[in-house]
Amino acid sequence: MDDGQPPEPQNERPRTRIQRRNTRAILDAALEVFSREGFRGATLDMIAQAAGLSKPNLLYYFSSKEAIHGELLSELMDTWLDPLRELDPAGEPAEEILAYVRRKLEMSRDMPRESRLFANEIIQGAPRMMEAIEGELKTLVDEKAAVIRGWIEAGRIADVDPYHLIFSIWALTQHYADFDVQVRAVLGPGHDPFPEAESFLEMLYTRLLNR
Template identity: 70%
Template sequence: MGIEMHMPGRQPRTRIQRKNTETILEAALEVFSQHGFRGATLDQIARAAGLSKPNLLYYFPSKVAIHRALIDGLMQTWLDPLREMRADGEPVEEILAYVLRKLEMAREYPRESRLFANEIVQGAPNILDKIEGELRSLVETKAAVIEDWIAQGRIAPTNPYHLIFSIWATTQHYADFDAQIRGILHPDGDSHFEDARVFLETLYRRMLTP
């Protein structure tokens, strides 16, 4: 899955315990991404993992604990591309690189994106502290960088917060609304991601170039 999980409660010690923990998280990702937090049940996760419910509860004491482990790992993965935007880089290229990293994540981690989207749609009850804390702090830091670039005349004037929001919208859309996109385009595999890459690079380059 490519996401480092921070697991509360009982920590796996043996190879079998580590394997079962990974199996549970993988199964939970599938169930949560399809049904959301409210629609998912421990019974569904246990069945998907091929484990009994009591065995599942040995590793995680509740549905909330499983969901939190997934979200904690996902938040770090989701924040990394924005962290990589360097203040000492070429502004337009740094922003474009961020766009393309986010688009690649939509292609590589569609279930993770839908898990996050489901949580947000439901009011972010399990991650509001992270949104108002770590995520907000990072966005404020990068918005300040973008404002400096604008003040220096290195990119065209724009609202840095809405620029970041628009990047999220135009990239994560390809994961969260995958069925709609495929229903319209009927692409050959993931070929539409290359078309999206060309379009988004052109869109943001034209928008940002002074």
């Protein structure tokens, strides 16, 4: 609920427990609204209502819908890259790739709203995060693709295109978050798709990577 406490001025870091709580409430509410409605369909009124704040109070914390969306994307990018960062060049190649598949599938299970937020941004042409995609994300993917290429050249896994291998992992794991409604409708009520998805993807990539 809106507690009537005066929020801090915009562009300053929250200084009180109430201000920190309200900022987090806004971001959590915005994640729900943006993941459901998309950026264009979401409104500040929707976010304020979901956060339990008045619209004027929300605007003390964030100057616009764009500012809230940008903050969410900034938080998300770091989280999104963590599973790929964990790919260890010193590890066993096939197991490292399978572990990456598992981490991405777990993210789809545990963070479906974040996945849909990211997917919506990409579908729109990434107007608010292209710099991060062309910078931090591309740099990391280039680095890990080089690691995979090294494993291939050493004869440790099958000869596959490293970039398209990574793309396929993104597609096959994020599908379970971005198309959750479709997956559950096809499988039937009460069916948890993730244990079977993990087994299937492990089998698929084990066969693909086997020399």
